[in-house]
Amino acid sequence: MTAAAVKKTMRDAFIGKALEAMASEKDLYFLSADFGAPLLDKIRTEYPARFLNVGIAEQNLINVAAGMAFEGLTVHVYAISSFLATRAFEQVKINLSLHSQIRDVNVNMVGVGAGLSYDISGPTHHCLEDISVVNSLPGITIFSPSDWVLAEKFHAYALAHRTPKYLRLEGKPVPAIYDRRPEVRIEDCFCELQKGSDVCVVATGFMTHVALEAVKLAGEKGLKPGLVDLFLLKPLDGEKLLKTLSAYKTVITVEEGFIGAGGMDAIVLGLVNGSGLELKVRSLGFRNKFVFERGPREYLHSLYSLDAKSLAGLIEREARP
Amino acid sequence: MCNNAGKTPDAALLAELRERAKWVRRETLRLHKLAPETRVASSLSDVELFVALYYGGLLKMNPANPRDEARDRVIVSKGHGGISLYPILADLGFFGKEQLDSIGTSGSILGGIPDEIPGFETINGSLGHGLGVGCGMALALKRRGSAASVVVLMGDGELFEGSVWEAVMFAGFHRLDNLLLLVDRNKKSMLGHTREIIDLDPLDAKFRAFGWEARAADGHDAGTVYGALSGLLPARGGKPKVFVADTVKGKGAPSLEADPLCHIRNLTPEQVDGLIEEHK
Numbered sequence: 001m002t003a004a005a006v007k008k009t010m011r012d013a014f015i016g017k018a019l020e021a022m023a024s025e026k027d028l029y030f031l032s033a034d035f036g037a038p039l040l041d042k043i044r045t046e047y048p049a050r051f052l053n054v055g056i057a058e059q060n061l062i063n064v065a066a067g068m069a070f071e072g073l074t075v076h077v078y079a080i081s082s083f084l085a086t087r088a089f090e091q092v093k094i095n096l097s098l099h100s101q102i103r104d105v106n107v108n109m110v111g112v113g114a115g116l117s118y119d120i121s122g123p124t125h126h127c128l129e130d131i132s133v134v135n136s137l138p139g140i141t142i143f144s145p146s147d148w149v150l151a152e153k154f155h156a157y158a159l160a161h162r163t164p165k166y167l168r169l170e171g172k173p174v175p176a177i178y179d180r181r182p183e184v185r186i187e188d189c190f191c192e193l194q195k196g197s198d199v200c201v202v203a204t205g206f207m208t209h210v211a212l213e214a215v216k217l218a219g220e221k222g223l224k225p226g227l228v229d230l231f232l233l234k235p236l237d238g239e240k241l242l243k244t245l246s247a248y249k250t251v252i253t254v255e256e257g258f259i260g261a262g263g264m265d266a267i268v269l270g271l272v273n274g275s276g277l278e279l280k281v282r283s284l285g286f287r288n289k290f291v292f293e294r295g296p297r298e299y300l301h302s303l304y305s306l307d308a309k310s311l312a313g314l315i316e317r318e319a320r321p
Numbered sequence: 322m323c324n325n326a327g328k329t330p331d332a333a334l335l336a337e338l339r340e341r342a343k344w345v346r347r348e349t350l351r352l353h354k355l356a357p358e359t360r361v362a363s364s365l366s367d368v369e370l371f372v373a374l375y376y377g378g379l380l381k382m383n384p385a386n387p388r389d390e391a392r393d394r395v396i397v398s399k400g401h402g403g404i405s406l407y408p409i410l411a412d413l414g415f416f417g418k419e420q421l422d423s424i425g426t427s428g429s430i431l432g433g434i435p436d437e438i439p440g441f442e443t444i445n446g447s448l449g450h451g452l453g454v455g456c457g458m459a460l461a462l463k464r465r466g467s468a469a470s471v472v473v474l475m476g477d478g479e480l481f482e483g484s485v486w487e488a489v490m491f492a493g494f495h496r497l498d499n500l501l502l503l504v505d506r507n508k509k510s511m512l513g514h515t516r517e518i519i520d521l522d523p524l525d526a527k528f529r530a531f532g533w534e535a536r537a538a539d540g541h542d543a544g545t546v547y548g549a550l551s552g553l554l555p556a557r558g559g560k561p562k563v564f565v566a567d568t569v570k571g572k573g574a575p576s577l578e579a580d581p582l583c584h585i586r587n588l589t590p591e592q593v594d595g596l597i598e599e600h601k
Contacts (some may be wrong), residue, residue, distance in 0.1 A: 049464060052495075060453045060487035067457020070443070071465070091484070094447050095454055102437050 005175035010151035011112045014169065015039040017155030018076060022047050025159065029068060033061045033079040035112070040078070058087040065107045066095035074106045074159060081111030081127040081168055082118075085134050096164035097137040104162040110169065114144065114205050115256025117171030119297040123290040127168070131204075131255070132262035134166045135234060141165035142233040143186070144264075146208035149178035150186070150231055157186040170206045177208065177229070189232040192244055196226035198319045200248040201311070204230045204264050207254045210301065213308035218315045225315045233264060238271045245272070250280045250318045254311065259285035282318065284311065327552025330544055334377070338543040341372045346573045347597045348408035348421070354593040356425030358433045362571035362583040364404035366507035367474060369540060370566055373547045374472065375409045379554045381469060384414035387439040393469050393554070394442050394458050398451020399476040402505065403435040415440035449482025451475060452502060456492050459500040459561075467499075470556040474503045478510025480521055492561040493532030501556045502533075502563040505540065507570035513581040528563045540566025573600060 019042055022028050029050045030043050044051045054061045058079055065075040077084075085092055092109070099105050111130065118125035134140050141163055145151045151169060158165060177193070178184055184191050193208070194215055203211035208229040215227045226248055228241070245251055251272065257263040265283035272279050284306055293303055301307040305314070330338060345368045353361040374380050374395070383389035397403040411418045416430065416439045423429035430438055434446040442458075445451055455473040462469050479485065492500055506524070508515050515521055525535035536553070539545045546566065553562045570584070571577025574596055580586055588596070 052460075054487075054491060057487040057491070059484040060456070060491055063450055063453025063484065063488065064457035064460065064491065067454040067459070068461045069457075070454070071458055071461035073461050090447060091450065091453070094444070094450055098444060 005177070005179065007173040007175050008148040009171070009173045010145060010148045010169040011037050011110070012039055013148035013152035014110060014155055014167070015043070017152050019043050019046070021155065021159065022050060025074065027073045028159070029073055029075045031061055031065055031075060031077045033058050033077070033083070035079050058083050059091050062088040062091035062107070063095055066091070066099065066105065069105045069107045070099070070103065072104070076108045076110055076158070078110045078112070080125070081113040081130055082125050084109055084111040085130050085166060089133060092134070092140070092164075093137055097139050100139045100164050105164050106162040107164045108158045109164070109166045111167060112169045113171040114168040115170070115207070116291065116297050116300055117206070119300055120294055122294065123292060126291055128257045128286055128290075129261070130166070130168055131233060131257055131264055132266070135262055135267065139163060141235065142168070143231065144168045144204045144233055145231045146203070146205055146229050147174050147177040149176050154186055168205060174206065174209060177212075186232055189237045190228050190230040190241060190244075192226060192228050194225070194227040196224040196248070198225070198248060199223075199250045199252065199315050200226035200228060200245060201252045201254055201315065202228045202230055202245075202264075202268055203254040204233070205256060207256055207306070210306065210308050211254055211311065214311035214315065217308055217312035221312075221316060223316060223319050225319065230264065233267055236267065242271055242275050242277065245279060246277055248279065250282065252311070252314060252318065253281065253283045254306065255285045256306070257285050259283045259287050280318075282314065284314070327548040327550070330377070330547045334547070335544050338372055338376060338547055341376045342368050342543055343600050345372055345405050345408055347600050349405040350574070350588070350593045350596050350600075352404055352407060352421065352424050353588060354590050355422065356433060357587045358425065359404045360401040360433070360584060361404070361574070361588060362577045362586060363399065363402040363476065363507070365572045365574060365577070366540070366568040366570045367399075367402050367505045368405050368572065369543055369546045370474065370503050370505060371406050371409055372543065373550045375413065377547045377551065379550055380472070382413070384440070387415055390467075391469060394455070394471045396442050396445065396451040396455050396471070396473045397435060398445050398473055399448065399479055399505065400434045400445035402474070402476060403441070406435070406440070407431055410438070410440040448479040449484040452485055452488035452492070455500055456488050456495075456497055459492070459497040460495065462499055463497070468555065470499050470501060470554055472501045472503065472554070474505060476510070477504055477506040477508060477515050477521055477524070480504070481510070481519060489528065489531050489533070496532070496559055497561045498559050499556045500561040501553050502561065504563060504565045505568050506565050507568045509570040509581060509584060511584045525563070525565050532560060534558070534560045534562045535565065536563070537565040537567060540568035541572055
């Protein structure tokens with residue numbers, strides 16, 4: 001990341017595109033579970049017939065959106081990540097996932113506050129299980145962007161693909177990564193931000209920024225680790241990812257999520273296990289434990305060896321065993 | 322306000338509705354004999370509701386094109402109570418009558434709980450989903466200027482699901498007057514009488530408090546049910562509407578009617594044969 005990279009929230013980027021699209025896409029609706037954003041106020045005032053606040057009622061949010069989608073509408077539903085997929089899990093399972101197997105269900109679940117975005121709010125607001133939970137259901141696209149440029153780009157993808165989708169958006173403003181890589185498409189699933197040798201870090205969401213810092217630190221020690229930013233976890237072009245990873249000996253997966261529980265680590269491990277590649281996979285995240293410690297995100301990362309310095313150290317140990 | 326008094330069926334229609342109800346009961350029992358896993362008691366309490374809707378000329382439907390844009394949407398939220406709708410949909414031509422005999426067998430389109438079957442709007446079976454989904458459909462239809470109504474059937478035991486009340490609040494506040502909820506108030510859920518689990522009374526007053534127009538009446542008298550539903554469909558008039566049908570779980574099968582646990586009871590083939598004779 002460069003000092004000049006523009007910081008912006010993913011939600012503003014996505015909602016900005018939604019606002020633009022609503023002018024021509026008459027079947028696009030925006031539903032919120034009493035969760036806001038300044039740009040959302042514009043949608044609410046400019047398109048009052050197509051904006052609905054269902055109240056703090058995530059189950060009804062998903063059910064109402066499903067009913068609208070069954071009638072052919074495109075519906076964005078908007079809530080805090082930690083209350084979206086889990087509070088309404090069965091609604092997501094039955095009315096989005098199951099029905100999407102037999103008909104179009106274009107409901108885009110926009111969850112804001114992935115991982116430790118709400119750092120000091122504590123474990124009820126941390127969202128560490130969403131990838132595992134959503135990944136357990138068939139047919140739901142999982143998008144976990146690392147910057148607002150991708151989040152913005154995803155809007156056109158969301159309109160074009162008439163399937164249920166889960167967007168795990170970071171809550172805090174993040175610098176752009178993809179402003180200088182306009183060729184990257186959502187369908188690419190991932191981007192090898194740095195090509196390297198021996199060790200490759202596979203990161204998603206906010207952790208890609210930490211990983212960028214870590215590979216820089218490792219570089220200062222003469223190492224050249226690779227870095228893959230994985231942003232479309234499902235449907236994933238697994239063959240292409242394996243091809244990229246086959247250039248390395250060790251893969252370190254890094255996510256703000258529970259590991260060993262079906263999250264991104266499991267997706268990568270599952271691919272590697274079935275591939276015949278001799279790749280060692282290490283996984284960083286939170287193992288079987290909620291984060292009770294209070295403090296800013298960088299502090300929490302340091303407690304769980306998820307900070308850039310710790311990750312750089314692990315890269316070094318793996319590269320020079 | 323809607324408060325349409327509803328129509329009194331003429332003698333010929335009344336006779337037909339009564340005959341149809343008997344026939345649906347016989348067919349439901351026959352299907353239960355073919356597939357004993359079906360929840361027969363739950364499918365016997367909603368018979369007159371389906372009969373009034375489908376044979377009373379109250380629903381806009383097109384069996385040749387089950388997803389016809391102009392159709393009224395019917396959601397059977399108490400999915401296990403949908404066995405009694407199978408013979409009706411087959412009779413009306415939504416799918417072939419021969420499918421009925423295949424219920425529960427390998428490759429059949431008909432299972433113990435309806436899923437992807439022509440004439441069924443959504444897949445239910447897990448309780449508490451139908452009303453919220455119905456709200457979404459009703460809202461979409463209103464925005465589109467459609468004249469179609471959305472009809473949702475739920476059991477009273479299903480009202481214990483919290484998601485139902487999120488949807489009740491939503492429909493009342495947004496004045497979804499193209500939405501009609503039918504509550505099959507058979508007063509029993511799996512483990513006994515609903516009044517002993519959490520008493521739902523006063524039920525119609527609860528709906529009124531949330532901005533609904535509510536009516537309660539006998540759910541097995543063909544003329545009463547037709548009269549009530551004909552005053553509620555097509556659903557309009559500024560408020561969502563609920564018809565609380567006072568029903569008996571296992572209606573028409575005395576051993577089930579008398580049993581608080583009838584939801585999970587099966588009838589023996591001999592019992593079914595005897596009941597079919599009685600309902601001729």
